[in-house]
Amino acid sequence: MRTWKIGIVGGGPGGLFTAYALQKRANHPYELTMFEASSRLGGKILTPQFHAAPVRYEAGAAEFYDYSHFEEDPLKELIAELGLPIARMGGSAVIVDQQVIAHQDDMRDRLGTAEWRDLLRFDLAARNRMTPQEFYHSDHPEGSAHAADASTFTTLLDEFSEQRTRDFVTTLIHSDLATEPHHTNHTYGLHNYLMNDPAYMQLYGIEGGNERLPQELAARIVGTKLLEHTVERVQRGADGRLRVQATHGGEHTEHAFDFVVIALPHNHLRSVKYAGDRLSPAVEDHIDYYDYPAHYLRISLLFESRFWESRLTDSYWMLDHFGGCCLYDESSRTPGLKQGVLGWLLAGDAAEQMSQQSDAELMEAALQSLPDFLADGREQLLEGQVHRWIRSVNAMPGGVAPRSLDRRHQPEPIEHPHLMFVGDYMFDSTLNGVVDSSEYVAGWIAALTSEYNA
Ligand SMILES: Cc1cc2nc3c(=O)[nH]c(=O)nc-3n(C[C@H](O)[C@H](O)[C@H](O)COP(=O)(O)OP(=O)(O)OC[C@H]3O[C@@H](n4cnc5c(N)ncnc54)[C@H](O)[C@@H]3O)c2cc1C
Structure with a gap:
């Protein structure tokens, strides 16, 4: 059976959620490589300590939005599955x-x-x-x-x-x-x-710091995690596979994948060059559509x-x-x-x-x-x-009018159907949105690999 090669660009919540969801859904062997520009995984979920005393504070995402009183709440279910204790937050x-x-x-x-x-x-x-x-x-x-x-x-x-x-x-x-x-x-x-009304939404945090979420995910994800690897270019090779070029310590590296997920926030999308006559304008349109x-x-x-x-x-x-x-x-x-x-x-x-x-x-x-x-x-x-x-x-997540889920996640379906994007900016600019986006893409890749292997 073929082993699929899957690359994820970005080791923030989007990249980690996608990798974890893929691990749970994929029925066929694959090798995962995650590229992260900084020296840590977790992106904007960041719980540092002060120097004067070992006291924690949230420097990025402050709270999680609880929708479990409606129906599904995939983020809260994930946090429970990872065994992380939560504490309610509130203020009026x-x-x-x-x-x-x-x-x-x-x-x-x-x-x-x-x-x-x-x-x-x-x-x-x-x-x-x-x-x-x-x-x-x-x-x-x-x-x-x-x-x-x-x-x-x-x-x-x-x-x-x-x-x-x-x-x-x-x-x-x-x-x-x-x-x-x-x-x-x-x-x-x-x-x-x-x-602000609890009938619509409630809030909670993770005891011991919100950063425990990306840390627990990173510990469970099987694959190669390349820290301090900044992705600079993505393009389709002559063989149809996707080539990812990254720099690490001044050295250029190149990797070939069957699927690539760009799990970058909107303000980092242009840190990568998306080369190709079709790809370049399609990704520009994608970026412009959410540019608020x-x-x-x-x-x-x-x-x-x-x-x-x-x-x-x-x-x-x-x-x-x-x-x-x-x-x-x-x-x-x-x-x-x-x-x-x-x-x-x-x-x-x-x-x-x-x-x-x-x-x-x-x-x-x-x-x-x-x-x-x-x-x-x-x-x-x-x-x-x-x-x-x-x-x-x-400021206007999802754009002025929401696009279909396929269109959001796959900006260029003709020549680059295996290049997918994950991000909160296509949903509600929160972690709940990144989970929805990641699960959609992970499910899609899992379905495609099953279909091709059949
Ligand atoms: C101050 C603040 C408060 C927030 N509060 C909340 C909140 O209370 N609740 C909530 O739900 N959400 C909150 N958010 C939003 C939440 O942080 C985001 O939804 C979430 O972090 C998005 O995850 P991401 O992986 O898409 O992006 P990020 O968290 O930004 O992670 C992206 C990762 O990609 C890496 N990267 C960037 N460029 C490259 C490249 N070229 N190559 C390789 N790696 C690259 C970055 O280093 C980073 O690690 C807040 C955001 C901020 C800034």
């Missing part, structure tokens, strides 16, 4: 003008009756526009017909009659959107508003203690700074920890513009954004770390 507080607004009574008391009524009206209209079931199925356009959505999220926000309510909602969802309302569409904005960059910047500060604990108890809160910013209590992930860790997730324009500033300036800006009732805690700072994630996520 928004800090506006130095005041904590945690529920609707706070909203009425602190923002005003007209604002409270305005929010209730908007909230009801939002739920009527999309039920929890519709929300769950909306990433699968082949299951539910979805028209192109050309209107911006600003048009939805224009429905507010009170400016303060509009500002409140903008603050509430800015970190999830990772962009400004005029750079995304109505549907994606509505999604990001509704996902969005930005994050994460500032993580280690403190002597959790000085906020008597006032704020959730896993995170929203701050009315930096256009709306999620502030994580990273230390809530490690019960019993002596020190405290806060993580600011700046998003959109603020993240892009402020990414030019030095780490010291960013740390100071983060400290200054703390509400006055926590100002004394600034003295307790021990260390800060900054991670810049500019253009690393998508």
Whole structure:
């Protein structure tokens, strides 16, 4: 029986999920090679420690989205299968003008009756526009017909009659959107508003750090994992196989495969040259179709203690700074920890513009954004770390109108049917989307190898 050679470009979640799904589905022998440009596997799931103390924080993906109360939730099922314990996360507080607004009574008391009524009206209209079931199925356009959505999220926000309510909602969802309302569409904005309601979505993290997920996957995947191998070129050879050229320590290497999966995020797709009269324009079209960059910047500060604990108890809160910013209590992930860790997730324009500033300036800006009732805690700072994630996520994942699943994953089907793409940018810009994408491609390759071997 023929042994198929399969190459995966990118050792982030997309590459790892694809390799693992393939291992479970393939009925025929194959040899896998994974190329990863950096010295570690895991991509944007990254759980480092501070230098001053062995205390962890999430520097990339912060939480997992739980859809298990609907039907299938392949990501949560995978995490359970790997034996990784999870912990629920949650937060409902928004800090506006130095005041904590945690529920609707706070909203009425602190923002005003007209604002409270305005929010209730908007909230009801939002739920009527999309039920929890519709929300769950909306990433699968082949299951539910979805028209192109050309209107911006600003048009939805224009429905507010009170400016303060509009500002409140903008603050509430800015970190999830990772962009400004005029750079995304109505549907994606509505999604990001509704996902704050547990009936639509819940959140969890992995105990011991989210990076345990890629680590467990890497340990189980059988194949050759080539770290510090940057793929530079992919093209079809004269024999019809796919040639992958990579560099490693200044040396060029070339490899031939029957199937190649490009598991790169949108902002890295152009790090590879896709050579060929058909392939090059097809991949350019693929890249352009999803080209709606969005930005994050994460500032993580280690403190002597959790000085906020008597006032704020959730896993995170929203701050009315930096256009709306999620502030994580990273230390809530490690019960019993002596020190405290806060993580600011700046998003959109603020993240892009402020990414030019030095780490010291960013740390100071983060400290200054703390509400006055926590100002004394600034003295307790021990260390800060900054991670810049500019253009690393998508403002309109899936594009203006979702494409069919085949078309998304196989940009050039005529001469390059075995060159497939995996990515969150074709779905919802989250890990759930990468799992869906990976499973689709792994299932397709497994089916093709079975068909050819028959
Ligand atoms: C700050 C931040 C917060 C986020 N929070 C969440 C969250 O809370 N929940 C959620 O679900 N998602 C979140 N995401 C999104 C999530 O991180 C992504 O969906 C996921 O990492 C995408 O996986 P990927 O493998 O496609 O890309 P990546 O994670 O970027 O991995 C790609 C890999 O490819 C490698 N690579 C790049 N170019 C080459 C090349 N030419 N050759 C070889 N290797 C290459 C890179 O080094 C990297 O290891 C967040 C993202 C960011 C930036």
